[in-house]
Amino acid sequence: MEKLIFEISSPGRKGYSLPKLDVPDADIKSLIPQECLRKDGPDLPEVSELDCVRHFTRLSQLNYSIDTNFYPLGSCTMKYNPKINEKMASLPQFTGLHPYQPETSVQGMLEVLYETEQALCKICGMDAFTLQPAAGAHGELTGMLIVRAYHTSKGNARKKVIIPDSAHGTNPASAALCGYEVVTVKSDKAGRIDLEALKSVMSEEVAVLMLTNPNTLGLFEKNVKEIADIVHKAGALLYLDGANLNALLGVARPGDMGFDVCHVNLHKTFSTPHGGGGPGAGPVGVKAILADFLPIPRIKQKRNKLSFDYDAKKSIGRVRAFYGNTGVIIKAYCYMRSLGADGLKDATLEAVLNANYLKAKLKKDYMLAVDGEPCMHEFVLTGKDKKEFGVKTLDIAKRLLDYGYYAPTVYFPLIVEEAIMIEPTETESKETLDAFAETMIKIAAEARSDPLLLTGAPHITPVRRLDEVLAARELNLRWKKPGA
Amino acid sequence: MKYSPHTDKDKKEMLAAIGAASPEDLFGAIPKEFRLQKLDLPEGISELELKKLIFEKTGKNYSTQKLDSFLGGGAYEHYIPQAVESLISRGEFLTAYTPYQAEASQGTLQAIYEYQSLICELTGMDVANASMYDGASALAEAVMLAVRETGRNRVIFSSSLHPEYRQVMKTYFEGYKIEFVEIPHAGGLFDEAALKREANDSTACVIVQNPNFFGCIEKADKIEAICHSCGALLIACVNPVSLGILKAPGGYNADIAVGEGQPLGIPLSFGGPYLGFFAVKEKHMRKMPGRVAGMTKDIEGKRGFVLTMQAREQHIRREKATSNICSNEGLMALAACVHLSLLGKEGMKEVARQNVLKSHYLKDKILKLSGFELMFEAPFFNEFVVRCGKETDKITGDLLKHGMIGGLPLGRFRADMKNCMLICVTETKSKDDLDRFAELLGKH
Ligand SMILES: Cc1ncc(COP(=O)(O)O)c(C=O)c1O
Numbered sequence: 001m002e003k004l005i006f007e008i009s010s011p012g013r014k015g016y017s018l019p020k021l022d023v024p025d026a027d028i029k030s031l032i033p034q035e036c037l038r039k040d041g042p043d044l045p046e047v048s049e050l051d052c053v054r055h056f057t058r059l060s061q062l063n064y065s066i067d068t069n070f071y072p073l074g075s076c077t078m079k080y081n082p083k084i085n086e087k088m089a090s091l092p093q094f095t096g097l098h099p100y101q102p103e104t105s106v107q108g109m110l111e112v113l114y115e116t117e118q119a120l121c122k123i124c125g126m127d128a129f130t131l132q133p134a135a136g137a138h139g140e141l142t143g144m145l146i147v148r149a150y151h152t153s154k155g156n157a158r159k160k161v162i163i164p165d166s167a168h169g170t171n172p173a174s175a176a177l178c179g180y181e182v183v184t185v186k187s188d189k190a191g192r193i194d195l196e197a198l199k200s201v202m203s204e205e206v207a208v209l210m211l212t213n214p215n216t217l218g219l220f221e222k223n224v225k226e227i228a229d230i231v232h233k234a235g236a237l238l239y240l241d242g243a244n245l246n247a248l249l250g251v252a253r254p255g256d257m258g259f260d261v262c263h264v265n266l267h268k269t270f271s272t273p274h275g276g277g278g279p280g281a282g283p284v285g286v287k288a289i290l291a292d293f294l295p296i297p298r299i300k301q302k303r304n305k306l307s308f309d310y311d312a313k314k315s316i317g318r319v320r321a322f323y324g325n326t327g328v329i330i331k332a333y334c335y336m337r338s339l340g341a342d343g344l345k346d347a348t349l350e351a352v353l354n355a356n357y358l359k360a361k362l363k364k365d366y367m368l369a370v371d372g373e374p375c376m377h378e379f380v381l382t383g384k385d386k387k388e389f390g391v392k393t394l395d396i397a398k399r400l401l402d403y404g405y406y407a408p409t410v411y412f413p414l415i416v417e418e419a420i421m422i423e424p425t426e427t428e429s430k431e432t433l434d435a436f437a438e439t440m441i442k443i444a445a446e447a448r449s450d451p452l453l454l455t456g457a458p459h460i461t462p463v464r465r466l467d468e469v470l471a472a473r474e475l476n477l478r479w480k481k482p483g484a
Numbered sequence: 485m486k487y488s489p490h491t492d493k494d495k496k497e498m499l500a501a502i503g504a505a506s507p508e509d510l511f512g513a514i515p516k517e518f519r520l521q522k523l524d525l526p527e528g529i530s531e532l533e534l535k536k537l538i539f540e541k542t543g544k545n546y547s548t549q550k551l552d553s554f555l556g557g558g559a560y561e562h563y564i565p566q567a568v569e570s571l572i573s574r575g576e577f578l579t580a581y582t583p584y585q586a587e588a589s590q591g592t593l594q595a596i597y598e599y600q601s602l603i604c605e606l607t608g609m610d611v612a613n614a615s616m617y618d619g620a621s622a623l624a625e626a627v628m629l630a631v632r633e634t635g636r637n638r639v640i641f642s643s644s645l646h647p648e649y650r651q652v653m654k655t656y657f658e659g660y661k662i663e664f665v666e667i668p669h670a671g672g673l674f675d676e677a678a679l680k681r682e683a684n685d686s687t688a689c690v691i692v693q694n695p696n697f698f699g700c701i702e703k704a705d706k707i708e709a710i711c712h713s714c715g716a717l718l719i720a721c722v723n724p725v726s727l728g729i730l731k732a733p734g735g736y737n738a739d740i741a742v743g744e745g746q747p748l749g750i751p752l753s754f755g756g757p758y759l760g761f762f763a764v765k766e767k768h769m770r771k772m773p774g775r776v777a778g779m780t781k782d783i784e785g786k787r788g789f790v791l792t793m794q795a796r797e798q799h800i801r802r803e804k805a806t807s808n809i810c811s812n813e814g815l816m817a818l819a820a821c822v823h824l825s826l827l828g829k830e831g832m833k834e835v836a837r838q839n840v841l842k843s844h845y846l847k848d849k850i851l852k853l854s855g856f857e858l859m860f861e862a863p864f865f866n867e868f869v870v871r872c873g874k875e876t877d878k879i880t881g882d883l884l885k886h887g888m889i890g891g892l893p894l895g896r897f898r899a900d901m902k903n904c905m906l907i908c909v910t911e912t913k914s915k916d917d918l919d920r921f922a923e924l925l926g927k928h
Pocket of ligand 1: 171243244
């Protein structure tokens with residue numbers, strides 16, 4: 001067990017150095033009234049640099065990560081994060097730029113942003129992109145605000161947003177945050193929208209349908225054209241949750257399928273690392289009819305110079321301060337340039353190849369949520385047939401950790417009982433997939449022969465199975481000084 | 485460059501195992517009419533060519549590491565110890581996902597717990613979350629909490645609030661019937677008399693930014709008294725570095741403390757990725773947005789950490805969640821965690837002191853120049869507004885020629901501040917830098 005940073009603190013120890021104060025010293029109270037000052041300094045730890053380095057290095061070693069383990073987390077596209085992209089994004093001529101520097105002094109940065117917008121337009125078949133949103137869900141909110149602004153400009157903001165029951169939780173949460181009422185529409189066993197069900201909830205009250213395509217079962221929404229027609233006929237818009245764009249690069253474009261707005265996740269499809277939960281970036285693309293509503297500022301090109309345009313007449317405004325997670329965007333830009341047109345398409349072809357290969361290897365020992373058609377970049381299993389041995393999906397997931405694999409996404413999508421959602425991504429080799437499949441098959445055998453091995457898993461991780469109920473019942477969310 | 489490892493032989497064997505003739509066969513579900521012939525993008529390039537391409541771009545940037553910058557206004561240049569970058573670039577942190585499988589993510593989870601603890605110490609609040617996107621969106625979500633908690637719809641703030649934060653807040657609430665009351669500042673500060681008139685029993689919250697956009701330190705105690713006397717929540721939006729010496733939000737009884745965590749070990753990076761921090765009094769914690777890590781035990785009684793209080797979140801509550809946030813700014817929170825650990829109790833105090841002393845030194849120097857006056861008499865932390873005799877754009881243009889980025893021209897935010905500049909000084913500037921800056925300004 002690694003101690004807390006507070007537990008290795010010792011009064012008087014220092015892990016920093018500062019230049020000596022070279023301006024005249026003074027009593028701070030002579031400059032700032034005493035009632036504005038704090039009485040005691042914040043109770044922060046006092047550690048040496050080495051203590052600190054060892055502490056966080058040891059913590060890092062408790063993690064599974066792409067750099068160390070296969071990470072088949074469905075819906076998250078955990079592909080390799082190229083090292084060169086990290087290096088390029090960390091160049092001081094990028095990281096040292098203040099957001100309010102004169103535009104003439106940041107032309108190279110603006111070029112990267114501008115070209116990224118253009119490339120995303122071409123990949124998605126959209127007319128304009130904003131890079132402002134900080135993550136997928138932030139992109140969804142931005143998209144919903146654009147939808148609202150569009151309908152408001154037509155005289156009626158409308159009230160409802162339709163979302164399939166197979167959608168990610170952020171979809172309904174984003175629609176609700178934007179003040180919309182969420183209408184859930186049932187999907188079939190394959191996670192595809194039931195056209196009749198859709199028609200029955202469609203009305204002039206509906207602002208937008210939020211669709212994920214390929215859907216969260218890893219299947220393409222074949223009826224997307226019919227869906228778009230139904231939606232557009234009612235004057236509503238079609239939104240794409242682009243979390244699964246890794247299945248479409250160079251193969252098909254959301255804009256061509258009738259989507260009016262979409263977000264993409266640079267931290268999934270475009271290989272920027274997740275950082276243990278961010279930072280990501282969730283750029284939003286729109287068709288020309290919606291371009292005026294995009295957040296400000298927009299990047300404009302004029303006589304070979306790039307600048308920000310703050311004209312806000314129709315814009316929804318801002319969804320964050322400054323311009324976006326530019327440090328993330330640079331990495332995605334590097335990725336797109338490195339792979340290029342053919343490389344991006346190959347990435348998609350091989351991501352889909354990998355998913356289908358793994359699915360073929362597992363389908364004898366696990367039940368597929370949907371059988372009888374190829375999947376796209378990911379597929380979903382159900383662990384329900386293992387229940388008879390007293391084993392749940394959670395137990396299978398935990399047992400995988402013992403074998404050195406991060407677990408797939410579990411219990412999502414909600415429409416699949418005991419779901420196990422597997423997304424291998426294109427950067428994994430056949431050998432890795434073979435070894436993983438073998439392990440999964442072994443675990444299926446263990447479920448039968450020795451279920452306790454699974455229900456007691458994990459056995460060899462830094463900690464054994466953790467008590468979430470205890471955590472929720474006796475909340476301990478921060479360190480407190482003993483006696484305080 | 486290509487990062488997928490498959491050889492032709494691999495592909496053949498894999499296709500055979502699937503029972504498909506070609507990878508294209510797997511895309512049968514996509515109607516033909518939507519199939520793309522070819523992406524209209526340049527061909528891929530090698531790593532060497534990529535480097536050259538990026539160096540061409542960076543060659544067109546003038547970074548603050550080369551130029552002396554006096555810009556602040558929500559993004560601050562502070563010295564970041566090397567260990568911060570070295571630690572957060574470790575692949576085990578960098579390339580992990582949100583810690584869904586706790587047993588395989590203890591490093592990330594313990595770091596989040598430590599980060600939450602550090603933010604609580606710094607802000608004087610009870611509970612902090614694992615991070616928000618940035619300071620501005622954190623503020624918008626704080627207002628959301630206040631509106632839901634109180635069931636009221638009036639939101640009061642001063643015109644001394646960062647203009648981009650105000651914009652973000654208004655954007656977030658487009659679909660709500662919220663009455664935003666912006667009180668014109670009085671001498672750079674929240675106008676208490678006006679606040680007394682405006683605060684009433686339909687007020688959900690009062691937002692105090694401290695130090696505010698003009699750098700001035702607010703009389704937070706006075707604002708708190710007025711705010712709480714009408715039952716509204718007090719939201720403090722603070723600069724975390726200032727808390728090395730300034731009274732913490734908990735010290736003036738704020739209900740919610742939010743702010744931009746960038747000054748805690750995160751590079752300027754042209755505005756992102758940054759870090760929204762979010763902390764509350766215990767009574768509001770179940771309405772808090774975002775992920776939270778908590779301590780627990782494993783089946784052998786060993787200490788460990790998990791994500792907890794998840795019943796607030798979108799993956800469980802969907803449209804009834806407290807927020808839609810999923811991915812946050814995890815790695816940036818880790819940077820802040822390492823940074824605060826290295827600086828520690830004394831370091832945070834010393835950095836804050838140097839910021840005060842150096843900014844006041846420059847202020848005194850500038851006031852001795854003719855043609856420059858201080859806009860506001862209020863006390864300040866590390867930035868202050870000066871009114872210049874000339875158009876600020878002229879001055880900053882000239883300064884740039886001398887390798888300096890002047891203060892932030894405020895005309896772009898407010899018509900009544902056309903000749904004003906917000907000047908920020910941190911510990912990164914030496915006395916010589918400040919003297920040289922004042923000397924150059926003096927030529928205007
Ligand atoms: C299908 C889907 N939609 C939306 C999201 C939300 O994206 P983010 O975490 O970047 O906000 C995710 C990722 O978790 C997802 O898988």
